[in-house]
Amino acid sequence: MLTLWRNAHVATCDDSMTVYEQGAILTRSGQIEWVGDESAMPKSGPAEVRDLGGAWVTPGLIDCHTHLVFAGTRATEYAERLKGRSYAEIARAGGGILSTMRAVRGASEQELFDQSAPRLQSLLAEGVTTIEIKSGYGLTLADEGKMLRVARALQRSFPITVKTTLLAAHSLPPEFAGRADDYIQVVSEDWLPALHGEGLVDAVDVFCESIGFNVAQSERLFDAAAALGLPVKMHAEQLSNLGGSQMAARHQALSCDHLEFSTPADAAAMSAAGTVAVMLPVAFYCLAEGHRPPIAAFREARTPLAIATDCNPGSAPGTSLLLAMSMATRLFGLTSDEALAGVTRHAARALGEQDRRGVLTAGKAADFVIWNIRSVEELSYWIGFNPRRSVVRAGRVTS
Numbered sequence: 001m002l003t004l005w006r007n008a009h010v011a012t013c014d015d016s017m018t019v020y021e022q023g024a025i026l027t028r029s030g031q032i033e034w035v036g037d038e039s040a041m042p043k044s045g046p047a048e049v050r051d052l053g054g055a056w057v058t059p060g061l062i063d064c065h066t067h068l069v070f071a072g073t074r075a076t077e078y079a080e081r082l083k084g085r086s087y088a089e090i091a092r093a094g095g096g097i098l099s100t101m102r103a104v105r106g107a108s109e110q111e112l113f114d115q116s117a118p119r120l121q122s123l124l125a126e127g128v129t130t131i132e133i134k135s136g137y138g139l140t141l142a143d144e145g146k147m148l149r150v151a152r153a154l155q156r157s158f159p160i161t162v163k164t165t166l167l168a169a170h171s172l173p174p175e176f177a178g179r180a181d182d183y184i185q186v187v188s189e190d191w192l193p194a195l196h197g198e199g200l201v202d203a204v205d206v207f208c209e210s211i212g213f214n215v216a217q218s219e220r221l222f223d224a225a226a227a228l229g230l231p232v233k234m235h236a237e238q239l240s241n242l243g244g245s246q247m248a249a250r251h252q253a254l255s256c257d258h259l260e261f262s263t264p265a266d267a268a269a270m271s272a273a274g275t276v277a278v279m280l281p282v283a284f285y286c287l288a289e290g291h292r293p294p295i296a297a298f299r300e301a302r303t304p305l306a307i308a309t310d311c312n313p314g315s316a317p318g319t320s321l322l323l324a325m326s327m328a329t330r331l332f333g334l335t336s337d338e339a340l341a342g343v344t345r346h347a348a349r350a351l352g353e354q355d356r357r358g359v360l361t362a363g364k365a366a367d368f369v370i371w372n373i374r375s376v377e378e379l380s381y382w383i384g385f386n387p388r389r390s391v392v393r394a395g396r397v398t399s
């Protein structure tokens, strides 16, 4: 059945950020058939007509970097950080990622699902229709698998597309203390093929940092991913510049994420490779970082810029992509248009989904959000206010 969504301001988020002020969208079988000015609408057969009363429509939002599946919280660590203890100090004392690892190992699949679902629902309420979810708090084959299975189960239970990422190279588990090379070898040669064989892995990520894994170790993991035909991405240049993003660009990484310490040469290498620079301003805010990502260099190099929540219990306990947009504009200096492209078109590219979603053009998924706003700038303007009217996923109204 054909559906006509009419009388709307349609922000397509295509390359030229085309807006149709008297716009309409034709959808059928979960796909967009046509988008444009109502006056230019092609003759079509009978359609169910939805009058949107002049509302704004954007593509469904895409949160392209999350650690949404986890157990417990690290609120007490946050309280300690407020008193002056550093993130790295807490990590060295066995807290940080390893504290969440213990909580995840101790949780059943059902418990993990039950704790993660409300966070997903918070994102759904803001019009998020596609999300990436990483493993990385299990750090055994069984527990990484458990996290990825929960991510798949969330997709089955909610109206959302979930892309899974194996982030076993998030932190060195205690079983491998002092043996990071051995750990990377086991992840590359045993865990990755096994989890990929179960259909649980859409991409592979690594925390490339002095407190994570080095560039050589990251590259071994990327080679293993390439051998299985899997795309890669990287937590890069967050606290220092190790040169990870240039290596990632050589491997045509989908994205490099954080990038506070990136250089113009990194930006150029990423741009040439089509690698998206994912900004994570909530982590920057929560860690009270001082070093901003070089937005001017990304613009100059024309590196695509995405924005994500980084939802995780340590550095970014946030489930609002709209707030991440606000922070990306105010803290990092992105324009409203850059922020919107960052949670739609460029976020889709960061997941390798650019041919299927992220823009409102013919042939893409009929995923869109109808907003109670007067201008599209409101999406990065409000702080803690959600102007979503309703959400359409695969052509159906889901909320």
Ligand code: NIG
Pocket: 067, 096, 097, 100, 207, 235, 283, 310, 312, 313, 314, 315, 316
């Ligand atoms: O993206 N870099 C590491 N990963 C997360 C933090 C994880 C945690 O502290 O639990 C990040 O910021």
Ligand code: FE
Pocket: 065, 066, 067, 235, 310, 312
């Ligand atoms: Fe992260």
